[in-house]
Amino acid sequence: MSAATAAAGGVAAGPRGGEAAPAHLLPLLREVNDLKRVRSAGRPSSIADRLFAEAWSRLVAGEDAARLAMAITAGALAATRLGDLDPPLLRQAGVGAEEVSAIRQRALAQTAAGLDPALRTRLAAALDAPGREGPLPAFVRRLAEQPRAGATCPDRPRIVLEPPESHAEHCLMVAVYGVMLAPVYGADPGAVFLASLAHHLHNALLPDSGFTGEMLLGPALEPAFAEATAQALAELEPPLRSAVEEARRILPDAETLEGRAFHAADTLDRVLQIEQYLRAASTSMDFVLGDMALVHDGPVKRFQDGVLAGMGLLP
Numbered sequence: 469m470s471a472a473t474a475a476a477g478g479v480a481a482g483p484r485g486g487e488a489a490p491a492h493l494l495p496l497l498r499e500v501n502d503l504k505r506v507r508s509a510g511r512p513s514s515i516a517d518r519l520f521a522e523a524w525s526r527l528v529a530g531e532d533a534a535r536l537a538m539a540i541t542a543g544a545l546a547a548t549r550l551g552d553l554d555p556p557l558l559r560q561a562g563v564g565a566e567e568v569s570a571i572r573q574r575a576l577a578q579t580a581a582g583l584d585p586a587l588r589t590r591l592a593a594a595l596d597a598p599g600r601e602g603p604l605p606a607f608v609r610r611l612a613e614q615p616r617a618g619a620t621c622p623d624r625p626r627i628v629l630e631p632p633e634s635h636a637e638h639c640l641m642v643a644v645y646g647v648m649l650a651p652v653y654g655a656d657p658g659a660v661f662l663a664s665l666a667h668h669l670h671n672a673l674l675p676d677s678g679f680t681g682e683m684l685l686g687p688a689l690e691p692a693f694a695e696a697t698a699q700a701l702a703e704l705e706p707p708l709r710s711a712v713e714e715a716r717r718i719l720p721d722a723e724t725l726e727g728r729a730f731h732a733a734d735t736l737d738r739v740l741q742i743e744q745y746l747r748a749a750s751t752s753m754d755f756v757l758g759d760m761a762l763v764h765d766g767p768v769k770r771f772q773d774g775v776l777a778g779m780g781l782l783p
Contacts, residue, residue: 516637
């Protein structure tokens with residue numbers, strides 16, 4: 469099995485058994501996945517896309533992958549509750565530095581409650597840890613501009629899902645999931661994080677045609693993916709390039725602990741991405757007005773309900 473095909477979905481059985489990730493994390497995984505769809509004024513693209521760029525910028529500047537894995541994951545978890553209310557904006561709004569830190573720690577504590585206790589401690593220590601920024605490799609922006617294929621299967625029409633996620637968003641999400649799941653498999657979170665960030669380097673050059681396209685490429689698949697990956701890796705300086713190449717060794721199978729954590733994260737992100745399209749399409753007005761309290765309690769709630777009742781919009 470090629471590294472590209474494995475990263476696209478094939479998972480071999482590991483030596484230790486126990487493929488299942490803890491089910492209690494599923495609601496949190498869904499919540500973090502929405503960072504692909506959270507945007508705010510004056511900022512390009514999604515939070516997930518920008519975290520992907522931040523991760524590569526800090527790697528280029530020489531930051532240790534294990535330390536960075538904690539910082540980026542902690543920031544992602546805090547952002548699931550705060551959105552783009554990050555330190556620069558909060559400080560601009562007059563919130564003091566100590567209170568900003570306390571707010572973000574509260575958000576992280578809420579979301580990380582179900583994670584491994586040792587991991588929670590590392591995440592809390594890494595939240596808002598300072599880091600240097602380096603120049604972005606060109607492949608980072610190309611991956612942010614490269615849409616994912618949607619659902620494809622040989623001999624069947626493609627299911628095009630809008631709006632598409634980007635490869636940058638997918639790689640960031642797999643990296644964050646990988647850190648969250650690393651303790652489950654006894655894996656090194658730094659190695660899983662770095663491999664996940666880099667597992668679609670070939671798509672910086674090659675548009676995504678999904679499983680269908682890979683099968684049609686046949687024997688041309690592996691050399692084409694290898695050349696496209698090599699072109700992206702050439703944009704990195706030798707120390708980082710070597711580290712990325714080493715991390716990517718976990719991609720072809722699930723025979724290592726790191727490979728298992730990566731493939732669990734990759735599989736969950738691909739399925740939860742599709743699930744959110746289906747969930748959005750099946751959401752009912754009863755649920756939004758009832759369970760989600762779209763028109764919530766307040767001094768004008770009775771009036772608002774009257775308006776909706778008059779229009780026939782109340783359940």
